[in-house]
Amino acid sequence: GDSVTQMEGPVTLSKEAFLTINCTYTATGYPSLFWYVQYPGEGLQLLLKATKADDKGSNKGFEATYRKETTSFHLEKGSVQVSDSAVYFCALNKQTGANNLFFGTGTRLTVIP
Amino acid sequence: SQTIHQWPATLVQPVGSPLSLECTVEGTSNPNLYWYRQAAGRGLQLLFYSVGIGQISSEVPQNLSASRPQDRQFILSSKKLLLSDSGFYLCAWSETGRDSPLHFGNGTRLTVT
Numbered sequence: 697g698d699s700v701t702q703m704e705g706p707v708t709l710s711k712e713a714f715l716t717i718n719c720t721y722t723a724t725g726y727p728s729l730f731w732y733v734q735y736p737g738e739g740l741q742l743l744l745k746a747t748k749a750d751d752k753g754s755n756k757g758f759e760a761t762y763r764k765e766t767t768s769f770h771l772e773k774g775s776v777q778v779s780d781s782a783v784y785f786c787a788l789n790k791q792t793g794a795n796n797l798f799f800g801t802g803t804r805l806t807v808i809p
Numbered sequence: 810s811q812t813i814h815q816w817p818a819t820l821v822q823p824v825g826s827p828l829s830l831e832c833t834v835e836g837t838s839n840p841n842l843y844w845y846r847q848a849a850g851r852g853l854q855l856l857f858y859s860v861g862i863g864q865i866s867s868e869v870p871q872n873l874s875a876s877r878p879q880d881r882q883f884i885l886s887s888k889k890l891l892l893s894d895s896g897f898y899l900c901a902w903s904e905t906g907r908d909s910p911l912h913f914g915n916g917t918r919l920t921v922t
Contacts, residue, residue, distance in 0.1 A: 700852065728908045739813070739913035740853075740899070747908055785853065789908060796868070797911060799845075799853035 698723040702786045702800030709776055709807050717771040717803045719760075719786035727788040729753075729762050729769040730797065734783045743771075743784070776807045811836035815900045815914030822921055828873075828887040830917050832900030835881065840902040842883040843911065844875055847897040859883060860905070895921045 703718040721729065731743040731753070744753030749764035758773045769786060786800040815832045822828060834840055841860050845853040855868045857875035865875050872891050876884045883900060897918050901911040 702852075730910075732911075734913075737915070739915045740901075740911070741913070742910035745908065745910070787853075796855055796858065797853075798855075801850065801852045802847075 698727070698788060698790050698798050700786050700788055700798055700800040703803050704801070705803040705805065707803060707805045709805070711778060711807055711809050712775045713807075715771070715773040715776045715780075715805065717784055717786075717805070719769045719771065719800060721767050721769065721786075721788050723767075723788055723790070726764075727790065729760070730787040730789070731758070731760055731769070731771050732785040732787060732799070734785070734802075736782070740785060776805070778807045778809055781805055781807050811902075811912065813900065813902055813912055813914045815917060817917060818915065819918045820920070822890050822919065824892055824921055825889050828885070828890050828894070828919070830885040830898055830900075830919075832883045832885075832914060833881055834883075834902045837881070837902070837904070839880060839905070841905060841909075842877060842881075843901040843903070844883065844885050845899040845901065845913075847899065849896070853899065857885070890921045892921050895919055 699722045728747040730745045732740045733743045734740045744755040746753040746762035752761045760771045783802045783804045785802045787797045790796045812835045843858045844856045859877045899916045900914040903909040903911045
């Protein structure tokens, strides 16, 4: 069945370090892929998405490229800030029902000054 | 602007007691509504979604039920809680249309004792 495997955390980085959070998926067909972020004390919110192979989603300095050949959607940022500390969730749209998103377990990122 | 309200934020209930979690959305009409659960160490799991009043789809068989008595109200219920119902419950809404982003509430931490 469809699934998302996400890099386990927690991840701790120094300010301005390079960030990669790995995400791979298993799915039939051509799912859309997403990264959601949950800042402390807030609900999850969409960070970026890609709806077809080779698409690159980007937002707030974060990027992720839909790689069908490696079934991956890794999240990257060149220079993290303390304000990026949050939990990041990779997700795919299972294409059944109304936006039936299948989420990974989440990766907690802490950026230290 | 649209807002989503979910309450209570935390809840401790004994085994066998009933449950009612409520979620309301403001600032939009005919949204898709969702209930997700996150158990410890697991990703978010879709429990129920609704595309309209009285229309509920269940993704996994379980001890819970959902209802949508009004366009922007979504209720998660149980007649008798089990220990395994403990977890973090999130309500979300989206506009209709594939890949519309989900907007999440802040969640309810349920502990069944």
